[in-house]
Amino acid sequence: MINKNNCCVVDIEKCNIFDFMANVIGLPNLHPGGLKATGEMANLCNINKETRVLDIACARGTNDVYLAERFGCSVTGIDLDENLINKAKELAKKKGLENKLSFKVANAENLPFSDNEFDVAIFQAVLIMVSNQKKAIREAIRIVKPNGYIGILELTWKKQPPKEFFEEAKENICEFFQNAKTSENWRRLIFNSNLEEVVSKTYEMECPCNLRELGILKAIKIFYKQLFNPKIRKKMNGLDSFMKKYEDEYFGYGIYVGQKSKK
Numbered sequence: 001m002i003n004k005n006n007c008c009v010v011d012i013e014k015c016n017i018f019d020f021m022a023n024v025i026g027l028p029n030l031h032p033g034g035l036k037a038t039g040e041m042a043n044l045c046n047i048n049k050e051t052r053v054l055d056i057a058c059a060r061g062t063n064d065v066y067l068a069e070r071f072g073c074s075v076t077g078i079d080l081d082e083n084l085i086n087k088a089k090e091l092a093k094k095k096g097l098e099n100k101l102s103f104k105v106a107n108a109e110n111l112p113f114s115d116n117e118f119d120v121a122i123f124q125a126v127l128i129m130v131s132n133q134k135k136a137i138r139e140a141i142r143i144v145k146p147n148g149y150i151g152i153l154e155l156t157w158k159k160q161p162p163k164e165f166f167e168e169a170k171e172n173i174c175e176f177f178q179n180a181k182t183s184e185n186w187r188r189l190i191f192n193s194n195l196e197e198v199v200s201k202t203y204e205m206e207c208p209c210n211l212r213e214l215g216i217l218k219a220i221k222i223f224y225k226q227l228f229n230p231k232i233r234k235k236m237n238g239l240d241s242f243m244k245k246y247e248d249e250y251f252g253y254g255i256y257v258g259q260k261s262k263k
Contacts, residue, residue: 031063031125031153032253033206038063038124038153039070044199044257045120045149047071054078054118054143056108056136057126061088061101068100076118078106108136113143120144122151128179133189141194146262150195155180156202156254165246173242183254195258205243205251 031037047053049072055064058077067075079085085103092101106112108123109132121140130136140150160182169177181189183202191197243251 032155033153033203035063035066037203037206037253037255038066041122041124041151041153041255041257042067042071044255045122045151047073047120049073051119052076052117054111054113054121054140056111056121056123056140057129058088058103059084061091061103063124064088064101064103065091065095065097068097069095072100074100075102076113077101077103078108078111079103080105080107109139111139111143115142116145116148117143118145118148120149120151122153124153125155127152127154128176130179133179137190137195141260144260146260148260149198150190150258150260152186152190152254152256154186154254154256156186156252157182157250158202158252159250161246161250165250169242172238186254186256190256191258194261196261198257198259200254200256202252202254205247205253 033040045051047067051071051073053064053067053073053075055067055075055077058064058075058079059081061077064075064077067073077085077088079088082105085105088101088103092098092103104112108126108130121144123136123140127133127136137150144150155177157180166178169175183200187197187200
């Protein structure tokens with residue numbers, strides 16, 4: 001699944017962009033569309049106060065706090081990064097949501113839960129970092145009850161980028177981009193005889209964290225990190241340049257929701 005070694009502490013220049021954003025910059029949300037997209041996916045999955053949700057690769061637990069507060073649901077979050085799981089637990093305690101939220105270290109490809117245990121399982125910008133995407137989806141389907149939902153929010157190409165794009169991305173930004181797909185190919189991977197397609201929607205790329213979601217203090221901290229750390233500034237400038245070069249042509253994201261068969 002996700003590399004649990006905090007490489008950013010050792011070498012910012014070589015760290016992949018997801019670890020960099022989570023562990024160095026400290027962004028609370030790393031998926032396109034931010035909490036707005038999370039809320040839309042939750043509505044499509046019929047999440048309510050009676051729902052038990054599994055958030056696969058929950059990171060700092062920001063999305064889980066949002067789901068519990070807005071929808072009243074109970075959420076179990078998993079991630080391979082023990083440091084992020086500890087931060088998620090701290091956040092749940094700070095928000096007074098320990099009765100609604102729980103977190104543990106676990107792997108998306110081998111979920112430590114019983115069959116039919118949850119009502120909904122969600123992935124948010126996770127599958128491109130999973131080594132065996134089919135296995136992770138099968139595991140999510142296994143632990144969801146019949147008629148339960150799988151919600152997937154993922155980087156989606158407007159059209160298939162050329163080889164040169166992925167070579168540039170691997171060298172400068174992120175090796176995982178090669179695992180993203182067009183909407184058609186995501187749908188072909190996700191939906192099968194055990195998971196009926198409910199909806200597939202694609203969107204223009206949006207920043208995962210707007211100022212409202214970040215808050216003024218968090219935004220100021222990020223600004224100062226860039227201002228006073230040349231390695232961070234270089235990494236951020238490289239990301240900004242890459243996105244401006246290719247965003248209009250290739251970058252988008254999709255929400256894919258399926259319902260588990262009754263069998």
